[in-house]
Amino acid sequence: MTIDHLWLIVSASFVFFMQAGFVCYEVGFIQSKNVISVAIENILTFVITTLVYCFLGFALMFGPTHLGIFGGNYWLLNNLSLTNPSLGFVFVFFELMFAGTAVTIVSGSMSERTRLLPLLLAAVFLAGVIYPLFGHWVWGGLFLKQPAWLKDLGFIDFAGATVVHGTAGWVSLAGIMVVGARKDRWDSSGRIKKLGRSNIPFAALGTFILWFSWFGFNGGSLLEFNDRVGLILLNTNFSAAAGVMGAILTNHFFLKEHSYMEAIFAGALGGLVAITAGSNYLLPLDAVLVGFISGSVVVFSGLWLEKLRLDDAVGAVSIHGFGGASGTILLALFAPQEFLGGQTRLTKILVQLAGVSVNFLWAFGLGLLMFYLINKLFGLRVSAEEEEKGLNIVEFADIYSWQDYLKMTHYETLTQDLSGTIQVQNQLLQKQAKLLVETQEQERVKLARDLHDGVGQSLAALKLQLGMIAQKVKKEHQDPLLSGQIERTVHLTANTIEEIRTVLFNLKPALLHEKGLSASVEVLLQNLQKTSGIRFSYNLLAPMPAWEEAAALNLYRVVQECLTNILKHSQATEIVVSFSKLKSNRYLLQISDNGQGFDMQKVHAGLGLNSMEERLKMLGGTLQIVTETGKGTTLLMEVPYDY
Incomplete structure (x- = not known):
């Protein structure tokens, strides 16, 4: 050896x-x-x-x-x-x-x-x-x-x-x-x-x-x-x-x-x-x-x-x-x-x-x-x-493993019995919730029809009549004061009709249910561009998560409210909407405009910001605003997701 x-x-x-x-x-x-x-x-x-x-x-x-x-x-x-x-x-x-x-x-x-x-x-x-x-x-x-x-x-x-x-x-x-x-x-x-x-x-x-x-x-x-x-x-x-x-x-x-x-x-x-x-x-x-x-x-x-x-x-x-x-x-x-x-x-x-x-x-x-x-x-x-x-x-x-298995199956049996009772209650609640949703949907449809067929049509006729009166006053009386009042009334009527159309559009965003959030936002931007004349850009930089219906509706409302506020207050000529993915399962919704901006200290409670923050908070998200007077505004909304 x-x-x-x-x-x-x-x-x-x-x-x-x-x-x-x-x-x-x-x-x-x-x-x-x-x-x-x-x-x-x-x-x-x-x-x-x-x-x-x-x-x-x-x-x-x-x-x-x-x-x-x-x-x-x-x-x-x-x-x-x-x-x-x-x-x-x-x-x-x-x-x-x-x-x-x-x-x-x-x-x-x-x-x-x-x-x-x-x-x-x-x-x-x-x-x-x-x-x-x-x-x-x-x-x-x-x-x-x-x-x-x-x-x-x-x-x-x-x-x-x-x-x-x-x-x-x-x-x-x-x-x-x-x-x-x-x-x-x-x-x-x-x-x-x-x-x-x-x-x-x-x-x-x-x-x-x-x-x-x-x-x-x-x-x-x-x-x-x-x-x-x-x-x-x-x-x-x-x-x-x-x-x-x-x-x-x-x-x-x-x-x-x-x-x-x-x-x-x-x-x-x-x-x-x-x-x-x-x-x-x-x-x-x-x-x-x-x-x-x-x-x-x-x-x-x-x-x-x-x-x-x-x-x-x-x-x-x-x-x-x-x-x-x-x-x-x-x-x-x-x-x-x-x-x-x-x-x-x-x-x-x-x-x-x-x-x-x-x-x-x-x-x-x-x-x-x-x-x-x-x-x-x-x-x-x-x-x-x-x-x-x-x-x-x-x-x-192995007897000890057998005892553990019996304990586990015993607890599972108890849980199944309990879950059976809970399941019956859940089915009843689901049935009631479904009935409530269907009832609400019927009420929305009825309200939309009444607004369109009743108030909307009446205001449209009123707008037409006032327009004719304004033309007649201009020709026959040539009274600038009276003519100006009638024109302002016509303009107010036109704004009211547009508000009603917005309400009708908001009552039932059917596209959101059929096509999802991304397609709905894209159509929303196209419609706003036609009516406002403002240039919109849409950048989908990462695939849209499979949002639950409630989450998708809340995010849609947040985007809609952002855009509405920009159109009303910013005097912007261009708006950019971008969706992208961040680390740690967070999705970013970014909306930027080239408008006049605003002072955060003075108007934070206005512009619907509280409403948007509340919706995002329900989803576990956050809202960050970057703005400067004369240099436009950017809204950054981070929302967690799970594929």
Whole structure:
């Protein structure tokens, strides 16, 4: 035994500690009713991996190669001591921990809705076939001096960003596609819903454990203890820290409506996964760049999976699949020339892309076939009722979880009984409210008809008669005083008719109900421009939110009142109306004129400003007025909204 063997054993123990990290991380990110299920799954999958990989998978991965496709000879670990007596069993122990990592990742991604038996069957196939065969193509020459076709092409994966993490990530992608999303993960409108987490501090503990264990993951992959170990450990740490920064900044600048909490965890693990490919080759600053970029990639890929409605309970696909792929490709971009194996940088990038692509096709393709067959033969998913209860109860009959479930369902029953009574009352109130609205609408229509047919027509006739009288007085009497009085009366009558028309228009803005606020405002501006001669400009700079009917009516009235006041008092020749979106779900309605302005101290109570402020306050909005005598007025109205 040498210090190299001792270093491998210590590193393997570090990597084994990853199992504890995965348990803490996954348990922290899922609902309490499933934590026991996840913890037990992780233990059982490692048990299966230990037996299947050691007695079958190791031979396929590191045994004497057959056509460069698979190994052999070391079935049940036979003949191992004859090949390399000092290293043999130490190497098996070290590689077993890597296989255990790959298998554990897959079960975590499918948590909270997948039955235990299918996951264990998948662990058998993953540990025995999918993982070791791809590993043979890259690492087949680590134990014996023999060719490995991907490595011989120049493909580099120092510690398993693709071999371990990429394989696990793409198999996880196949699994979540076949098993489907968790119940109520998306609402009826397609928006993602938070299902709750059992213990985020526990997830933070899991992240630190994984971070710590990664020092053995990368450091041990050197397979000896020499002066490069320090660089490998530093690069590992740098990339994890930079991954957090990349993820947080990406979340801040591009995904403002997402919590940055998930970005912290995903960024750290994404950076660790990415540097696994090249921790032995990169300089510290390059490791920072790899981690930073990969942290951003992990955040964007997680969002993309959400858009596709692919439900990954712990973010395994984005962290291990996309994080591993980005780290493997970025290695070719940042590694010093002496580590490129005589290839140009462009050639190395293409080789790394080819290796990542082969990994995806192999792992995702076989994973999809595996889960499809398991689903057909045994069924992957628990029933909707079992998922509601939680897998703690369904799989392990946990009495405490059962008591919690009974309490919850008891309260739900009481709530449903109470809500039934409330629902009847609500239906009665809704019926009365509907009747009231219909009655009010009928009264508005009747009032509009009476004003139009009665008062309006009479005033129009009066205006005509007065006009004729005014012409006659001018011709026959030539009395300027009398003629002026009659003209003023005609003008007053015309103004009264216009006021009535405005009232009629205000009583029933039917377009608002049919076309929405934006179209109604546009028509309002067109009508005012025709009647007033003032030039109007309308700028819809952001899509109009789907306002509720009451909110839309109040906003319409505010805009209408603003415009009416401008026409009456500002002496403006141009009015600009702009609608735009602000940060934090706030919408801005801006109305500006080039009129005479006014003194806020003198007329704030007039001009309908109090009425507008009251309407905006009901909607949670604010009104700001920017005005100066002789330089026009701008009204800024901010209103919160929710799509």
